[in-house]
Amino acid sequence: MANKKHKPKARQPSNSKGGNVKATPLKNEEGAMIFSFKHLQLEHPKGKFCIKAKDGDYIFKVLSRLKDVSQQKASDLRQSGGKSLRAHTIDWSSTSEKDGFSHLNEQLQSVTPYQFQFSANEYGRIHGFFIENVFYAIWLDPGHELYP
Template sequence: MGKSKYADIADRDAESVSQEKLKVSFENIDFNSEEFFFHGLDPHYYSKFFNCISELQRSKESEIAQQTHPSLSPKSIFNTKTSIKDSFPDCVIENVKQKLYIETRDDQDSMNRALEITSRAFEVSLGKNHGRLHGFLWNNTFYVVWIDPAHNLFPMDRKISKHADAAVVRCFSPDECKRLQSKIRELQYEYDELYEAFANQ
C-alpha cells in the first residue's frame, strides 16, 4: 500500500523546512563563564564574527547538523573528553525547558526534551585563529551560547586563555575612570609647576 496523502504532505513540508535558511538567536547567550568572552578584542575579530553570523544565516540546518558546511567547519561538541565542559549551563537548559513546558505541561517531559535539544550542540569557525561559536540547533535556529575567541572549549595542552590575556582593549569600571582622571589632573598640576619653574629661570 502506498503512502497516504497526509504522509506526502508531511514529506513535502519536511523537505521544505530542510531547504530553509537558518535563523540565529542570542537569547541563550552565556556571559557568565569566564572562558568565553566578546569584549575588548581587535576590530578584525568583530569583522570575522559578523561574517560568521551572516554565513550561518545563509546556511541550512542540515549543513550544520551533518557537519558538511564548507567554510564554517561545523563540529559536534560534548562528545569528547578533550572539552572543558560536557553541557551548556543549567540556565540555558532551564530556559528551553520553560518554553517546552508551555506546550507539554509536564515538568519531567519538558526537562527531558530540553536536555535532548541542547545536546544537539555544535561549534562553527570564525576563521583561522579567530575562535569559534558554540550553540545548539532547534526549530531551524542556531542558538549561540558561547563566543570562544581563544578556543577555550578545546584548549591546547588544557591551558585556558583568560580575557585579560586575549583582550587588546581594556575595559574600565567607573571607579577606575575616576582614579585615572584624578591621576591626569595630578600629573597636569606637576607639569604646570615644572613648566613655570623652568620658564622663570
C-alpha cells in the first residue's frame, strides 16, 4: 500500500479571547499626506528619472524623507509651497518633458502636477500630483532632469 501524505486541515478561528481579530480601517490623521506609488514610472522611455543605479543609502534617505513628509498635512504643502521642501506646481513648458505625464490617462494628465525636493540638491526631487491628500508619485528625479 502506498504511503499517503497527510494534508493538515485549516484551523478554524477560535472564539476565545484573541481568536478573532477584526481589522479596523485606519483613519487619516487630519489630512496627513499619504504617498501612492501606483503610477510610479520606474523605466522612463528616454532613460530619465531612474534610480536603478542608486545605492541603498540613497533609497534609505529617500524613504526616510518620505516618512518625514508624510507627517505633514497635504493641504499645508500645497498652500504654503512647503518652503523647506521647495514644493511647487510644475509648468511643463519650462521642463524637459513638454508633454508632462503623457503615459497616464487623459483624466490624470489634467491634474495639477507638483514636485518637491527630498533634501538639498543631493537626493533630487519627486514629481507627481495630489488627489485630495494622496500624493501620487510619478517620477523620482535624482539627477534633476526635469528642470535641467
